[in-house]
Every structure is written in C-alpha cells, then in structure tokens.
Amino acid sequence: MKRRQFIHRSFAASAAAAFTQFPYHLYAGTKKKYATDTVKLGDTGIEVTRLAMGTGTSGVGGSSNQTRKLGVKGLADLLHMAYDNGVRFWDSADQYGTHKHLKEGLKYVKREDVVILSKTHATSAKEMWADLDRFRQEIGTDYIDIILLHAITDPNWPKVKEAAMEVLAEAREKGIIRAHGISCHSLGALKTAADTDWVQVDLARYNQGNVAMDDKYDVVRPVLEKMKSKGKGVIGMKVFGAGRLSDRIDESLTFNLAQPFIDCFTIGQESAEQHLDLLKRIPAASIRG
Numbered sequence: 001m002k003r004r005q006f007i008h009r010s011f012a013a014s015a016a017a018a019f020t021q022f023p024y025h026l027y028a029g030t031k032k033k034y035a036t037d038t039v040k041l042g043d044t045g046i047e048v049t050r051l052a053m054g055t056g057t058s059g060v061g062g063s064s065n066q067t068r069k070l071g072v073k074g075l076a077d078l079l080h081m082a083y084d085n086g087v088r089f090w091d092s093a094d095q096y097g098t099h100k101h102l103k104e105g106l107k108y109v110k111r112e113d114v115v116i117l118s119k120t121h122a123t124s125a126k127e128m129w130a131d132l133d134r135f136r137q138e139i140g141t142d143y144i145d146i147i148l149l150h151a152i153t154d155p156n157w158p159k160v161k162e163a164a165m166e167v168l169a170e171a172r173e174k175g176i177i178r179a180h181g182i183s184c185h186s187l188g189a190l191k192t193a194a195d196t197d198w199v200q201v202d203l204a205r206y207n208q209g210n211v212a213m214d215d216k217y218d219v220v221r222p223v224l225e226k227m228k229s230k231g232k233g234v235i236g237m238k239v240f241g242a243g244r245l246s247d248r249i250d251e252s253l254t255f256n257l258a259q260p261f262i263d264c265f266t267i268g269q270e271s272a273e274q275h276l277d278l279l280k281r282i283p284a285a286s287i288r289g
Contacts, residue, residue, distance in 0.1 A: 022248070022251035022255075024251065024254055024288045024289055025289045027254045027257075027258035028254065028258075028286075028287050028288055028289035029257065029258060029286050029287050030287065031286075031287070032283040032286050032287055033050060033257050033282065033283060033286040034050065034279075034282060035049065035050055035051035035085075035086075035087055035278060035279050035282045036049055036050070036051070036086030036087055036279075037049065037050040038050075039263050039264050040263070041146075041179070041201060041233035041235070041263050041264070042200065042201065042228070042231050042232045042233030042234070042263065043200075043232075043233075044178065044200050044201060044233050045178075046115060046145060046146070046178055046233070047115075048088075048089040048115045048263070048264050049086065049087050049088050049089045049115075049264065050264045050282070051087050051264065051265065051266075051267065051278065051282065052087075052089035052091040052117070052264060053078070053079055053082050053089065053090050053091060053266075053269060053275075054237075054266040054267050054268035054269065055075065055079075055090070055091060055092050055093075055096055055098040055101065055102075055268065056091070056092070056093055056095065056096035056098065056268060057243075057270060059093060059095055059096035059097075059098075060095060061095075061097075062094075062095065062096070063096070063097045064096040064097065064098065065268070065270050066078075066096075066098065066101070066270055067096065067097050067098060067101065069270055070101075070270070072100055072101050072104050073104060075098065075101040075104075075105070076101055076104035076105040076107070076108075078271070078272060078275065079102070079105035080105055080108045080109065081272055081275065082269075082275055083105075083108070083109050083113070083114065085275070085279060087275075087279075088114045088115065089114070089115045089117070089266075090102055090105070090114055090115070090117065091117050092116065092117065092118045092119075092139075093118055093119035093120075093150055094118065094119065094120055094121065094131065094135065094150070095119065095121070095150060095151075099118070099138035099139045100138055100139075102116060102139045102140075103138065103139050103141075106139070106140055111141055115145045115146070116139065116141065116144055116145050116146070117144075117145060117146040117147075117148065118135055118139070118147055118148075119147070119148045119149070119150035119151075119183055119203075120135075120147060120148070120149065120150055120164070121151075122149075122164045123160065123161055123163065123164055124163050124164065125163040125164065125166065125167050127164065128163070128164040128167035128168065129167055132144075132147070132171055132176055132177070135147075136176075143175060143176055143177060143178065144176070144177050145177070145178045145179065146177070146178065146179045146180070146181065146201055147168055147177045147179075147181075148180070148181050148182055148183045148201065149161055149164065149181070149182045150183050151183055151185045152183065152184055152185060152186075152193075153184075153185050153186040153188075153189055154186075154188075154189060155186070155188030155189055155191065156192070157182070157189055157192060158192065158196055165180070165198055168180040169198065179200045179201050179233070180198070180199075180200055181193075181199050181200050181201030181202055181203070182199055182201075182202055182203070183202075183203040183237075184203070184204060184205075185205070185214065186214055187214040187215045187219065187220070187223075190202075190204065190214050190220065190223050190224075193227065194223050194224075194226045194230070199227075199232055200232060200233060201232065201233040201235065202224075202227055202232055202234055202235070203235045203237050203266070204220070204227075204234055204235070204236060204237065204262075205236075205237055205238040206220060206224065206236045206238065206256065206259070206262065207238055207239055207241050207245060207252055207255065207256065208245075208248075208251060208252060209241050209244070209245045209248065209252070211238070211241030211242065211245055212238045212241050212242040212244065213238065213241075221259075221261075224259075224261045224262070225261045227261070228260070228261035233263050234262050234263050235262075235263065235264055235265060235266060236256050236259070236262045236264070236266070237265065237266050239252050239253070239256050239265050239266075239267055240252050240267070249281060250281060250284075250285050250288065251285075253281055253282055253285035253286075254285040254286070254288050257282070257285060257286045258286075
C-alpha cells in the first residue's frame with residue numbers, strides 16, 4: 001500500500017471512530033450522582049439507593065454467577081460490604097437461588113435498613129401464596145419490600161397472571177409486601193405494564209447499545225416515560241447489556257444516570273473489586289462531558 005493511501009485510510013478510520021464516539025456531553029449532568037444516593041421509587045413510598053446489588057448474573061435454574069462463585073458466605077459478605085459502603089438495596093429472585101444468601105447477609109444488618117426485592121414465576125393464587133411463605137422463610141424476614149412477576153413476555157399477562165396479582169395486592173394490604181410489580185422482557189409486556197394500574201414497580205431493560213432490550217431505546221423511552229408520569233417506580237436493568245457492553249462501562253453508566261424516568265438501577269456484582277469500581281465510576285460518569 002502506498003504511503004498516501006495508508007494516510008488517507010487511517011484518517012478515514014479515525015474520522016469514523018470520532019463520529020461514532022459516545023457523546024458524553026449530551027448526557028453529562030451538572031451535579032454528581034452517587035451509588036449511595038437515596039431515591040424515591042415512584043409513588044410507592046419506598047426509598048432505595050441508586051444502585052442495587054444484583055445477585056442474578058446469568059441467573060437460571062436456581063443459581064447465578066454469584067452463588068456459583070461466592071457461595072452463601074461469600075455473597076453475604078459482599079452484601080454486607082455494600083451495606084457498610086452505603087448501598088442498601090438487594091435484588092434477588094427465586095430463579096437465582098439467592099434467598100439463603102440474603103438470609104445470611106441479614107445476620108449482620110438491621111432488616112429495616114435494607115430494601116429487598118425478589119421475583120416470582122407464580123401464576124395461580126395457590127402458587128403465589130406458597131411463594132410468599134417460602135420466600136420469607138428462605139430470606140428470614142416477616143416481609144419483603146418488593147415482589148415482581150418475573151421475566152414476563154406475554155402482552156396479555158394481566159389476564160394470565162390475574163390470580164397471582166390479586167394475591168400480591170392482598171399481601172400488600174396485610175403488610176406481607178410493600179409493593180408489587182413486574183419484570184418485563186418484551187415490548188408488548190412493557191406497554192401493557194405502563195397501562196396497568198396494578199403495576200407499582202417495573203424492572204426495565206435499558207442501555208445505549210440496544211443490547212438485550214425489548215426494542216431500541218428510542219422505542220422503549222416513551223413507554224418508560226409514560227410509566228414515570230403515572231407514578232410507577234422504574235428500575236433499570238441490563239445496564240451493561242447482559243455483559244456485552246462491559247467494554248463500555250463508563251458510557252453505559254453516563255447514559256443511564258442521565259435518564260429522568262429511571263429511579264435507580266440494578267447491576268450484578270460478583271466481587272468486592274467490581275463493587276468498589278462502581279462506587280468510583282458512578283459519580284464520575286454522572287458529570288462526564
């Protein structure tokens with residue numbers, strides 16, 4: 001290749017890279033946000049930290065990366081460490097098999113000082129009551145702050161899950177739970193959630209790379225804005241695109257932190273190093289321009 005051709009192609013490649021570079025200046029805030037900030041979760045009356053300790057990375061079949069790598073004591077120690085650092089929102093699910101890990105973590109903290117979220121696949125009333133009883137026993141608590149219907153894809157889910165929804169509404173009245181909602185895994189289910197008064201909290205997939213999402217973020221955004229306008233709490237998930245955006249952590253954080261309709265987000269953390277790294281990155285990312 002001739003030198004002139006090489007320089008021309010190199011310049012073109014650099015120009016293309018510059019053109020596609022993430023526009024931090026468009027999302028940069030003027031005030032730092034921290035993982036430990038206390039934020040209100042919609043109109044639920046529940047206050048959570050901006051960052052939730054996700055325990056279900058690659059969570060399926062009753063286990064996750066956290067349970068497989070850390071074990072009960074190891075994950076409990078990580079939750080306790082986060083608590084000491086001011087992060088006091090624990091995200092779990094029956095599917096992850098992390099309830100016993102939370103129970104171990106509660107040995108070291110006051111129950112009322114942490115917000116616990118779990119998720120269920122129950123459909124019938126019998127299944128839902130059984131899950132509520134089992135979840136509380138497994139976690140070692142009289143109540144669970146937030147229960148979500150897990151990984152819903154059917155747009156007609158209020159019809160399918162009607163019995164379970166009625167149980168959760170009754171459980172909330174009895175103080176067994178504090179709020180109920182849904183974890184959506186399709187655009188149809190998400191749109192239905194925005195229009196369903198029963199939904200108090202939604203766990204929504206959102207990132208700048210359109211990776212592991214219900215649709216492109218420009219399509220998802222107005223749905224989440226509608227949820228927010230109705231007083232629903234919106235928790236972001238898949239911030240790093242199920243790990244596929246792990247080479248773009250700063251821009252992923254900047255993007256999510258800038259969204260006024262996202263109250264907080266959950267990120268799966270598998271080590272003390274990852275946790276401490278997020279504590280440093282989040283405030284920096286919130287104002288990066």
